[in-house]
Amino acid sequence: MKALRILKRSIRDSFKSVFRNFSLSMASIVCTTITLILVAISLFLTYNVRQVTTNLESELTIVVYFKGDVTEKQEEEIQNDMKTNPKIESAKLKTKEEWKAEMKKSSEEFALIDDLGVNPLLDSLIVKVQDVKDLNEVAEKLKKYEYVESARYGEGMVENIISIFDVLSYGAIGIVGALVLVTAFLIGNTIKLTIFSRKTEIEIMRLVGASNTAIKIPFVFEGFILGILGSIIPVVLSIYGYVFLYDQTGGYISTKIITLATPFPLVFWVSAFLVIIGSVVGMFGSWRAVRKYLKI
Amino acid sequence: MRLIKVEYAYKIYKNGTTAVADLSVSIDKGEFVFVIGSTGSGKSTFIKMLYREEKPTKGKVIVGGIDVAKLRNSKVYKLRRKLGVVFQDFKLLPKLTVYENVAFALETLGLPNSEIRPKVLRAIEAVGLKEKTRNLPSQLSGGEQQRVSIARALVNDPKLLICDEPTGNLDPETSKEIVALLDKINKELGTTIIMATHDKELVNRMKKRVLVIEDGVLARDDQKGSYKVHESVKNS
Ligand SMILES: Nc1ncnc2c1ncn2[C@@H]1O[C@H](COP(=O)(O)OP(=O)(O)OP(=O)(O)O)[C@@H](O)[C@H]1O
Numbered sequence: 001m002k003a004l005r006i007l008k009r010s011i012r013d014s015f016k017s018v019f020r021n022f023s024l025s026m027a028s029i030v031c032t033t034i035t036l037i038l039v040a041i042s043l044f045l046t047y048n049v050r051q052v053t054t055n056l057e058s059e060l061t062i063v064v065y066f067k068g069d070v071t072e073k074q075e076e077e078i079q080n081d082m083k084t085n086p087k088i089e090s091a092k093l094k095t096k097e098e099w100k101a102e103m104k105k106s107s108e109e110f111a112l113i114d115d116l117g118v119n120p121l122l123d124s125l126i127v128k129v130q131d132v133k134d135l136n137e138v139a140e141k142l143k144k145y146e147y148v149e150s151a152r153y154g155e156g157m158v159e160n161i162i163s164i165f166d167v168l169s170y171g172a173i174g175i176v177g178a179l180v181l182v183t184a185f186l187i188g189n190t191i192k193l194t195i196f197s198r199k200t201e202i203e204i205m206r207l208v209g210a211s212n213t214a215i216k217i218p219f220v221f222e223g224f225i226l227g228i229l230g231s232i233i234p235v236v237l238s239i240y241g242y243v244f245l246y247d248q249t250g251g252y253i254s255t256k257i258i259t260l261a262t263p264f265p266l267v268f269w270v271s272a273f274l275v276i277i278g279s280v281v282g283m284f285g286s287w288r289a290v291r292k293y294l295k296i
Numbered sequence: 297m298r299l300i301k302v303e304y305a306y307k308i309y310k311n312g313t314t315a316v317a318d319l320s321v322s323i324d325k326g327e328f329v330f331v332i333g334s335t336g337s338g339k340s341t342f343i344k345m346l347y348r349e350e351k352p353t354k355g356k357v358i359v360g361g362i363d364v365a366k367l368r369n370s371k372v373y374k375l376r377r378k379l380g381v382v383f384q385d386f387k388l389l390p391k392l393t394v395y396e397n398v399a400f401a402l403e404t405l406g407l408p409n410s411e412i413r414p415k416v417l418r419a420i421e422a423v424g425l426k427e428k429t430r431n432l433p434s435q436l437s438g439g440e441q442q443r444v445s446i447a448r449a450l451v452n453d454p455k456l457l458i459c460d461e462p463t464g465n466l467d468p469e470t471s472k473e474i475v476a477l478l479d480k481i482n483k484e485l486g487t488t489i490i491m492a493t494h495d496k497e498l499v500n501r502m503k504k505r506v507l508v509i510e511d512g513v514l515a516r517d518d519q520k521g522s523y524k525v526h527e528s529v530k531n532s
């Protein structure tokens with residue numbers, strides 16, 4: 001009960017203090033807001049990059065086209081070679097008839113294909129490798145078979161995209177880390193001024209026998225409030241901004257591989273994360289200031 | 297019963313100043329004690345050791361059964377709850393009313409409002425400010441402000457009231473009233489009072505126990521003392 005009353009009064013005092021030092025509080029809040037917006041952007045970026053990377057990785061596919069005069073037996077021979085190779089995840093045959101059916105299904109224009117009389121397409125083998133690094137080696141091996149016309153894959157593009165995305169997300173994490181530190185410092189500064197403006201109050205609290213914890217709580221709470229207030233705009237922006245972006249693009253940035261993750265529940269996770277970061281940074285900043293300037 | 301026991305206490309500040317040296321004194325419950333001495337003699341330092349604003353460098357300081365020298369920073373509040381402190385500059389919060397200033401002490405301790413109210417009103421009444429509970433400090437005279445700070449020091453029913461030059465900022469007439477108030481508190485509530493002062497007349501008139509500190513050393517301890525050291529020595 002007693003602790004609860006102290007907490008209640010601390011909360012009241014913290015709110016009062018936020019408004020008493022309004023311009024300073026605003027500076028902290030704005031800084032928190034900017035930081036958290038950037039945190040949100042990098043969170044969305046990282047998450048989507050991760051997803052695209054997995055998309056890409058599941059597309060580590062080599063398409064092998066056989067020469068027109070290949071026999072079914074020869075096709076199966078190559079397929080079996082691939083299946084026994086430990087670097088290969090799967091190897092499926094896809095005949096020219098299957099290709100034709102698929103093409104006709106995907107677009108009406110391809111219905112014309114029937115007018116040709118003969119099927120101009122080639123039989124193929126779809127090979128998926130375990131690891132992106134083996135793409136090249138496997139493809140080269142396949143090209144050496146007598147009945148193989150061609151063996152194609154992204155040829156470097158896939159690997160490049162993945163490594164660019166990696167760099168991007170590391171960069172984002174670095175920038176966000178720096179910003180979080182700046183924010184903690186700024187909030188700490190705000191709290192420092194609060195502490196100075198309430199010097200007499202603190203002195204009296206000590207004199208009449210308030211415990212150190214009771215003296216510290218209002219300041220730590222003030223940092224918490226600043227953090228929470230700073231996370232409001234980023235949360236709103238995250239939810240509406242991401243949903244808007246998703247609706248506008250229909251989820252596709254370009255091609256079927258680079259897609260946006262579905263907004264729900266992602267935006268809620270991001271929001272929760274922002275609020276937690278905001279409040280923890282706020283409390284951390286003020287806790288440091290309290291330790292440094294309260295000397296208790 | 298003994299409330300304060302100081303044995304061979306020293307206070308040497310970080311810059312090397314020895315403010316209190318080899319000081320031993322005992323004070324019983326219910327006593328009224330003046331601490332006098334010229335400026336810089338170490339009165340405030342002695343008093344600060346009693347409420348653990350300063351830690352004795354050497355020796356023993358025991359207040360209400362608490363060994364002040366061994367008290368950890370985080371436990372100082374336990375000592376502070378047993379005593380009240382009054383200063384020359386009142387230390388009131390300017391934006392709070394008389395009532396709020398006194399209540400502040402109890403609020404920080406987490407007392408429920410239902411307990412705070414009667415205690416605060418009783419303390420304000422005891423210092424004779426019943427009519428001014430809603431005034432801000434700026435709407436009070438110096439003497440009245442000091443009464444508020446006394447009420448705040450008393451509100452938690454301490455056994456000990458420590459006053460460091462409580463009349464230092466007040467005119468002689470008002471000083472008299474404040475000391476009369478402290479005397480009344482001492483007699484009626486049985487609160488032990490220790491008061492540092494420069495006011496000769498006041499000390500001479502009250503005929504209380506007097507501790508004289510000179511250069512940090514306890515020079516004299518008279519039961520019914522007066523200010524003038526040399527005259528009293530000559531007369532006896
Ligand atoms: N925090 C401190 N650091 C260093 N020296 C100090 C400190 N506080 C007091 N002193 C020194 O200790 C000595 C005693 O000071 P103190 O304040 O106890 O004297 P006092 O008797 O209360 O004087 P006054 O009558 O002027 O209030 C003085 O020489 C003073 O300069």
Ligand SMILES: [Mg+2]
Nearest residue numbers: 339340341460
């Ligand atoms: Mg002094």
